[in-house]
Amino acid sequence: MKLLERYAPWIFVVIWSSGFVVAKYAFNSSDVIFFLAIRLFIAAGILALLTLAFGQSLKLSKSDFLASLVIGIALHTLYLGGVWEAIAQGSPAGIASVITSMQPIFVSVLAIKFLGESLSKRELVGLTLGFAGVALVLSPAFSLTGEMTLWALLLLAIAVAGSTSATLLQKKMGHSIPLLAGTTYQFLISAFILMVISIATGRTSLDWNLESFLAMSWAVLVTSVIAILLLLWMLTRGSAARVSSLLYLVPPMAAIQAFLLFGEKLNPQAIIGILMTAVGVALVQKR
Secondary structure, three states: OHHHHHHHHHHHHHHHHHHHHHHHHHOOOEOHHHHHHHHHHHHHHHHHHHHHHOOOOOOOOHHHHHHHHHHHHHHHHHHHHHHHHHHHOOOOHHHHHHHHOOHHHHHHHHHHHHOOOOOOHHHHHHHHHHHHHHHHHHHHHHHHHHHOOHHHHHHHHHHHHHHHHHHHHHHHHHHHOOHHHHHHHHHHHHHHHHHHHHHHHOOOOEOOOHHHHHHHHHHHHHHHHHHHHHHHHHHHHOOHHHHHHHHHHHHHHHHHHHHHHHOOOOOHHHHHHHHHHHHHHHHHHOO
16 A cells, blocks of 8 residues: 555556547547546446445445535536547647646645645745746747637636545545545536536537547556546545646646657756656655
């Protein structure tokens, strides 16, 4: 268990950041919200089977069930749906990453009031340094602001609000919720809502080919099942600020993956920003 506690944050960062790469492939052959709905339905089915396979019950108390639904809507419907739809509506992925990376700041400040957590000077410096590093890595993307629409910007604001709310709610109410069963209902409610939106807007296109199959497989098994379970597990064992600070590493890690997979260059500014982000996260994570 101690080994998992040590390496879980870094495993989470690597696979969560891969979501931006998956999105690039998914957009080529499907409507975004419909793809997400299918992804979450499949993930819910897999978790339900895992829950039963481990001899656990899918039955939750009323309070845990309702809490799972609320957290699921915030984390998957608002955050994931908001980010993916914003990119589909014209937001450059780099700008989307910067905006959503403001979440740790909101979580850290709100956790003081709603969770009674404290924020040391070291952690405050780390959060500030982390955000500055992310901005430095992705600042060239701001030259593409002409592509950003007001609707895309609003979607990103909704995504940040959803991610922030989900983190605080999971930390406050998630201790009593069985991880597998609770996450199953999170996926299920979000999949249902996203499917309704897809049908209502007439956007239900999904071209099944090798690319979309691989994108769906990775999105379901890795970024939905493994990454979400790691995130929720870490939130039940650490402070909201400490866990949220890991999200600062996501955009720089996505930049590294884009370099390895697509040959996108990392300039000296980006490398400095990645180092700043790593130092900032280390300051927050230090016990």
